[in-house]
Each structure stands twice: as C-alpha cells, then as structure tokens.
Amino acid sequence: QKEVEQDPGPLSVPEGAIVSLNCTYSNSAFQYFMWYRQYSRKGPELLMYTYSSGNKEDGRFTAQVDKSSKYISLFIRDSQPSDSATYLCATSRTSYDKVIFGPGTSLSVIP
C-alpha cells in the first residue's frame, strides 16, 4: 500500500463549480499536510499547509484534514480555468521529516 493515495483523474468541471480533491494516507503518525499545485511543465508550488486536524481557508481554497479517517481534502470554490493543473497532496510526520507526495490529481476547469 502506498503511503499517500489520490485518484489520478482527470477531473473535468465547468467554470464556477466547486471542486473537491481528496487524498488518503496510511500512517497515523503524519501530522503535517500540504497541497501543491503543478501546472503543466512546471515545478510544484505550495498552495496550502495545515498541522494536524481541522480546516484552513485561503481565499477560494479550503484544506480539510480528518485524522480519524486519514483523509485529506482540498475544496476550490468558484473554480476558474486558471485552476487547471495537477494537485498533489503531501504529508510528513514532523516539520523535519521528509515529505511524502501523493501521485496527484489532474484537474481541468472548462470555460
């Protein structure tokens, strides 16, 4: 079993839709959770990070962590064509442990 799993997609939604991206992880020791966005032929860029369980909101983006079910979500409200990218979830046990990345979910927002 991989440590972090994601549905690879592709996920295609119309502009303005609410997007839900999800990850599951296997190690209950993971405490730090991140979402990276990767545009085609670019390096990943950090979108959001959270510590332990709960929600974190940043503009149109909300990250949610449920440690009891080992489930990580990223919600995008009012999705835009510029949100079209691959979204990688990532996690680590501590801020000084190596980061484990999921395989990524490809998202297309259609105008």
Added chain:
Amino acid sequence: DAGVIQSPRHEVTEMGQEVTLRCKPISGHDYLFWYRQTMMRGLELLIYFNNNVPIDDSGMPEDRFSAKMPNASFSTLKIQPSEPRDSAVYFCASSLGKKETQYFGPGTRLLVL
C-alpha cells in the same frame, strides 16, 4: 528573487552516457532536495541536504546516482552510466527552516535513448 534555478531544462542522451543536472537554490535557504517525477511513480525524493551536508540519500535508486553540494549556492545530481529507465523530470527544491515549505525549480526533462 529568481527562485530555484535548474539547468539544463532539457537533456537527451544515449544510454551509457554520463548526465549531470545542476541546481542553484534560493539564496539563504538551508535545505536542498532532489526529486524525480514519472507518470508511474509520481514525485519521489532522491536525496536532501541541510547546510550542504547530505542528510538522507535513501531514495537514490542505485550507485549510478550521486549528488553533491559543494557550497550553499550549487548542487549537482549525476547519473553515470545513464539508462533508459532514468528518463524522468528531475526537480530541485529548496527551503528555509521548516521542510514543508519547499520551493521547486522548473525541472530538467531527461530522456535517455
């Protein structure tokens, strides 16, 4: 800030040749990471350095791979000899302090024929 700089951006080589990938981290960052990304395996950490010292190279696939960081502003990843299965995008990333805030370079697309 120019961000993380990688060179070359694209590399096509023949099996058996030596390949050297280069990275310049963001000035002042004390962590440097080398990743490999493929469709099959996703993004994999190969090795990381803290203050120019290799900390964890457990992700380096074989002895054919080696990485160095002679100073705070430069690192190399070398593959010798290269094989077709090494074809991938290789990313360098750097961070300051907390490891989760990593800034990635644009990557080097390597094709080994």
